Amino acid sequence: MDKKDFYYFRARFRRYVARFISPDPLIQKNIRLKADHTKRVCENIRLLARAETLGEKECCLAEVIALFHDLGRFEQFSKYKTFKDSDSEDHAALGVRVLKESGIISHLPRKEQHIIYKAIEYHNRMQIPAEEENEEVVFYSKLIRDADKLDILKLITEHYEGSGTSSNPALELYLPDSPACSEAIIRDILNNRMANISDVKNINDVNLLRLSWVFDLNFPETFVQLERQGYLEKIYATLPNTEGVRRVRTHLKAHLGAQKKERN
Ligand SMILES: [Fe+2]
Incomplete structure (x- = not known):
């Protein structure tokens, strides 16, 4: 895994997101919200990975996890018009399904695929099932959870300060x-x-x-x-x-x- 792989995946990600462009302003706004969130979570995870002194390959793997962690959000919002998993479906499981069906990462070594799928699956769980998983899965799951939370905190605090997106009920889960x-x-x-x-x-x-x-x-x-x-x-x-x-x-x-x- 190197930066070139990441750029390839990012191009595929953008093409995937473009499929959800909609004339409905509510859908459009929330698709954009998640695309922008993904971009910042990629930046966050690199920051955390570097601070943990990971090598370039490992940083790229972390970034790919961040890139795909919310893949399920796009189908979720266009289908159900909500980000609330309990009113629709688990967006992490949905994301893993979309990623597997697309075959986008199927050329990667099995071990890397496993880490990516599992870290996505666990990113929104109450707890990482650490006893069932190997150390690497647990480590990358922790990284994505931290990187994700940092951006959610940024998004909602900006929202309250009025400098972010205007009133958006999807952000407050209605x-x-x-x-x-x-x-x-x-x-x-x-x-x-x-x-x-x-x-x-x-x-x-x-x-x-x-x-x-x-x-x-x-x-x-x-x-x-x-x-x-x-x-x-x-x-x-x-x-x-x-x-x-x-x-x-x-x-x-x-x-x-x-x-x-x-x-x-
Ligand atoms: Fe998520």
């Missing part, structure tokens, strides 16, 4: 903007656990869930980026000033502070 915050999600964060999507009932909850991603980030460089971009602060600014939210904020600050100390 959730109501009601004032409550899920007790279960707050409890998860205070217990250093990633929250569960099934507890998300409104926009506050989805933003609390995004805060809980802190417990599912894997690489030191991801934490460096998180802090540098001020993503958590930007999310706190969208939440109501309740006792629960204040506790979450204090807790995460202490947790990240301790972790940073350990790293240095």
Whole structure:
């Protein structure tokens, strides 16, 4: 795997995405959203891979995973008009299916194909099934999960700051903007656990869930980026000033502070 392979795959990816160009502005907007997201996740994963001092071949493999990680999103949105997996289908499994059927990566060594398919399949799972997989699959799955989360945080914080895409209900998963915050999600964060999507009932909850991603980030460089971009602060600014939210904020600050100390 080298840069030439990546460029070839990128050309195939672009051709695939072009098939979803639609006169419907809602579809068009969300196809573009995911194409742009993919581009930035490729940049993120290279950044993380380099920080982990991976060689050029491994960086290219990581980038190919990023390129195809959301392949299922395009068919998902044009078919179901939503990015919500529970209302449509698992976009990771759909992506793997599309990629396998296309045969795009079938000339690669089996081992690389396996890593790519598995990392895509696991990128949106609650947990990587580490006990069932080899070290490399687990490593690349962690890389794509971090690179993906960094961009989702960028996208939604820009959205709230008003500098990103204008109001787009697909980004908020069509959730109501009601004032409550899920007790279960707050409890998860205070217990250093990633929250569960099934507890998300409104926009506050989805933003609390995004805060809980802190417990599912894997690489030191991801934490460096998180802090540098001020993503958590930007999310706190969208939440109501309740006792629960204040506790979450204090807790995460202490947790990240301790972790940073350990790293240095
Ligand atoms: Fe995804």
